[in-house]
Amino acid sequence: MFTIGDFARLGLVSVRMLRHYDAIGLLRPAHVDPVTGYRSYQAEQLSRLHRIVAIKDLGFTLEQVSAILDEKVSAEELHGMVRLRRAQLEARISADLARLRSVEARLRTIETEGRMGAAEVxxxxxxxxxxxxLAARAADYESEAIGPVIKPLFGEIHRRVAAAGLPVTGPGIAYYLPEEDGAVLAHACLPIAAPPPAGDPGFEVVVLPGIETAASLVHQGSMDVVSSSFQVLAHWIEEHGYRWLGLAREISLHCPDDPAAWVTELQIEVAPEA
Structure with missing residues (x-):
């Protein structure tokens, strides 16, 4: 037998928590001294305690934990639940890191306001x-929504074009079309000289129309910080008497493993103000 204090240390929980588990019937002590009221626990009860803590950390309430334990969840099922929760936490961390990069990019854009040149436009x-x-939907235009969609699209279109035996004749092109529900349809494109052979190649072949007048700027660095370059373009368009016609493209001129070394040409279709 172990005192409640020793059992708490062995189970890496607090004495207060063990008392609470006892009060709600989730983990009763093996013995309670009728005179002193001191609680004692057995080593075999650590197994139930570990299950309680693991399931609770998955996000379940203590009432749900009790129900799950009463159904005799196997160790294999519990491991599966833990793996699922770990995947959810990893996804949340990844999303938070992407959001942090976006915030940092916005801050850098704010810091450089008034110091951005336009000679390169x-x-x-x-x-x-x-x-x-290939096309896929993104939730919106934010970089943390676009990035996880457009990057896999480019990997997949490269794979399918190679499988079709078609040579790529130029750098990749990305463009985005708004959806009625506020989402964005992201397109990943590879220039090809000839149409694919007969049959379904697993991608769409289209001719992107020419742009009579495009305001063009070369963006250096990750696309997570592209907002500052788009701000340069916006200022240039406004200051030089043009209006944006709504079509924008991103041309991937150089895409090494390090996103900080990427080189991307931004093209926005414009026309002189009437």
Missing amino acids: LLKQVPPVRVAQ
């Missing part, structure tokens, strides 16, 4: 181009 004509493309 050029006007150019963009010819039409035949592309193989």
Whole structure:
């Protein structure tokens, strides 16, 4: 037998918590001294205590924990629940890190306001181009929503184009179309010289229309911080008497493993103000 204090130390919980578990019938002591009221526990009860703590940490209430334990959840089932919870926590951490990067990018944009030059913005004509493309929905235009969608799309379109035996004739192109519900349809495109062979290649072949006048800027670095470059373009468009016609493209000129070394051309279709 172990005193409640010793049992709490062995189970890595507090004495207060053990008393609470006793009060609600979740983990009764093996023995209670009728004179002193001191609680004593047996070593075999540690197994139930570990299950209680593990299931509670999955996000269940103590009432739900009791119900689960009464149904005799096996160690294998409990391991599965723990793995699921771990995956959920990892996804939450990843989302929080992406949100943090987005906040940092916004802060850098704010810090550089008034110091951003516009000499690198050029006007150019963009010819039409035949592309193989895949599309998928993102929740919105925020980088933490776009990134997890567009990056896998490019990996998949590269794989499918290679499987179709088609040579890629230029850098990847990304563009985004708004959906009625506020979501965004992200497109990952690869220029190809010829249409695919007969049959379903697993991607769509379209001709992206030419742009008569595009305001173009080369963005250096991760796309998580692209907002500052779009701000440069917005200022340039406004200050030089143009209006944005709504079509924007991202041309991946250089994409090494390190996103900080990426080089991306931003193109926005513009026209002179009437």
